[in-house]
Amino acid sequence: MLSLRIAARFLRKSPVQSGLIxxxxxxxxxxxVFLGSLIISLxxxxxxxxxxxxxxxxxxxxxxxxxxxxxxxxxxxxxxHPGVTTVVPTRAYSAIYRQGDESAPLQVTGGELQRLDTIYxxxxxxxxxxxxxxxxxxxxxxxxxxxxxxxxxxxxxxxRPDGTADDETVTAVVDFGAAAANRSLAFVAGSTAAEVLGxxxxxxxxxHLQVDDVFGSVAVADELAAEPALEGLTVSExxxxxxxxxxxxxxxxxxxxxxxxxxxxxVALGIASTLAISAVQKTRQIGILKAMGMKDRGAxxxxxxxxLVLGAGGAAFGVLLGxxxxxxxxxxxxxxxxxxxxxxxxxxxVVGVAVAVLSSIIPSRRTSRLDPIEVIQGG
Amino acid sequence: MGEPLxxxxxxxxxxxxxxxxxxxxxxxxxxxxxxxxxxxGQSGSGKSTLLNLIGLLDTPTAGxxxxxxxxxxxxxxxxxxxxxxxxxxxxxxxxxxLPEFSVLENVVMPGLIGGGSAATLRARAVxxxxxxxxxxLEEKNANQLSGGQKQRVAIARALLNRxxxxxxxxxxxxxxxxxxxxxxxxxRTIHRELGTAFLIVTHDxxxxxxxxxxxxxxxxxxxxxxxxxxxxxxTPSPVDGDEATEPLPEASPSGGEEATEPLPEASPxxxxxAADEPAVSGPxxxxxxxxxxxxxx
Numbered sequence: 001m002l003s004l005r006i007a008a009r010f011l012r013k014s015p016v017q018s019g020l021i022x023x024x025x026x027x028x029x030x031x032x033v034f035l036g037s038l039i040i041s042l043x044x045x046x047x048x049x050x051x052x053x054x055x056x057x058x059x060x061x062x063x064x065x066x067x068x069x070x071x072x073x074x075x076x077x078x079x080x081h082p083g084v085t086t087v088v089p090t091r092a093y094s095a096i097y098r099q100g101d102e103s104a105p106l107q108v109t110g111g112e113l114q115r116l117d118t119i120y121x122x123x124x125x126x127x128x129x130x131x132x133x134x135x136x137x138x139x140x141x142x143x144x145x146x147x148x149x150x151x152x153x154x155x156x157x158x159x160r161p162d163g164t165a166d167d168e169t170v171t172a173v174v175d176f177g178a179a180a181a182n183r184s185l186a187f188v189a190g191s192t193a194a195e196v197l198g199x200x201x202x203x204x205x206x207x208h209l210q211v212d213d214v215f216g217s218v219a220v221a222d223e224l225a226a227e228p229a230l231e232g233l234t235v236s237e238x239x240x241x242x243x244x245x246x247x248x249x250x251x252x253x254x255x256x257x258x259x260x261x262x263x264x265x266x267v268a269l270g271i272a273s274t275l276a277i278s279a280v281q282k283t284r285q286i287g288i289l290k291a292m293g294m295k296d297r298g299a300x301x302x303x304x305x306x307x308l309v310l311g312a313g314g315a316a317f318g319v320l321l322g323x324x325x326x327x328x329x330x331x332x333x334x335x336x337x338x339x340x341x342x343x344x345x346x347x348x349x350v351v352g353v354a355v356a357v358l359s360s361i362i363p364s365r366r367t368s369r370l371d372p373i374e375v376i377q378g379g
Numbered sequence: 380m381g382e383p384l385x386x387x388x389x390x391x392x393x394x395x396x397x398x399x400x401x402x403x404x405x406x407x408x409x410x411x412x413x414x415x416x417x418x419x420g421q422s423g424s425g426k427s428t429l430l431n432l433i434g435l436l437d438t439p440t441a442g443x444x445x446x447x448x449x450x451x452x453x454x455x456x457x458x459x460x461x462x463x464x465x466x467x468x469x470x471x472x473x474x475x476x477l478p479e480f481s482v483l484e485n486v487v488m489p490g491l492i493g494g495g496s497a498a499t500l501r502a503r504a505v506x507x508x509x510x511x512x513x514x515x516l517e518e519k520n521a522n523q524l525s526g527g528q529k530q531r532v533a534i535a536r537a538l539l540n541r542x543x544x545x546x547x548x549x550x551x552x553x554x555x556x557x558x559x560x561x562x563x564x565x566x567r568t569i570h571r572e573l574g575t576a577f578l579i580v581t582h583d584x585x586x587x588x589x590x591x592x593x594x595x596x597x598x599x600x601x602x603x604x605x606x607x608x609x610x611x612x613x614t615p616s617p618v619d620g621d622e623a624t625e626p627l628p629e630a631s632p633s634g635g636e637e638a639t640e641p642l643p644e645a646s647p648x649x650x651x652x653a654a655d656e657p658a659v660s661g662p663x664x665x666x667x668x669x670x671x672x673x674x675x676x
Contacts, residue, residue: 288475
């Protein structure tokens, strides 16, 4: 590995130049890691906040207003799909809450607390009281409770769609993380909802699913729709109903990729130009080495190794810088759960090294083509 | 006598395509193993061009160079590099040491390029440096040396791979008279003890007279090939470039062979050249010693 030894020596003997290139790569990769981790964390947080606590795939009857019969075959089919993580059959209806002259519409969902928790995490979002959904009990959102001065233990009269009304006891007030949900969602026992809707025990308004990869919901929905057990049922997924959110997420990704691309381009141009200068500076040495018998490929490899060493070193420092920035940013006043994205960080490191190596192509070719006579004649 | 070390046949070099400049033409001569020869000529006469062609640093536009039996016309760039590394040692006017490396590292470099073992090469380099009186300077940076020391390091580097032929282009051009004499004494010593062939380009006739054979180049042609030109080292040898224009001295008393006669004007058809005749060893001579046959290196 004579080329590597010569490359290392050239780097060591030009510490300022080597340091500047490595710093350029480090800052580029650092920005890349920081920006990438920030955007991914933001998206994950946004997706978790908006999609994570709601069904990502919904199975309902094709005929409007008709219930879904939750048979064992249907249950096995849904729970057996590899992309599905959570299956929650629910009953839903609209109701109106009245207090004096004021009233508020509520979207009421009925089900077992344990199952509802797998999607809505009611127990984990309690701000007052203790979540419980036995018959005659209700869990309401924070804004709704605040607007009407409701606290755990309060009695609540809900007017059903058919005009009848019944009283429920508030067991807990929860924060869904979104004002609209906090104002309009309420949860009751499955039996209560079945009674309101006149449904049999195996009948539900819809079956709510969560999936392993939220952005893979389209494929899961398509695969489920093709299952014989779901004949006569409609399978919908969140992406079709949240185009604005999807568009925002994609725009965020695109802008992030654009910034990262130009950062990497700037890094690549910086490395290429500095290596090209270095190649010119070392022309005499390369010519002497060639006069002594170093072959073209060996001479060309000197700048390949320089780029590889600088790329690996610079990218390693860049990763460190990016991760430290993310950790500092996560500690300093942000409500978003920021964390280093290790997969992306690994890719950034590899990309940094690859960009550095690619940047060495021109100086390497120039060096391998150098005719020693040019140097020898030039003195 | 075995195969010649170097055979140059009708060698020519023309620069340019539209406006052609003939730097060398119709040069033919043979160099035997262990010869100690010089090429003299005025500045711009083509002597360095000739050395570069022989050293496989440049490619001829006419004729051929055979080194150690290898017809170099058919060789790829990498094969030429390999031959340079294995057969040749170079000493240039501007020493051309690598400033990033120590003296020892500079000296072992040709061996490392040839794929030799670092430990063996270091031991050999220390020995060669000792032979050249550079003990204790191994770890110094090349930039920390005097001009004479640098040139001796360059000589040590040229000798490391035990080359069959050392090509030296104005090796003392940047040195004072004391160092110049020291360098030629070293060349002589190495030649005598290691049997290495030398071909030294110089514009200085006094220097050339210290070699056994003088090839004179003028206007890109080989005009004289004088053997047994070596005069006693005790003979004063004023360094004066103007003297290069004077005719070469007749053969030394020990010579007297036809090869000492001035050559006829070299002709492009490669006509009759004394240089084509087998070289005759001069004083101090050498019965075709093997490459690097000395126990010293």
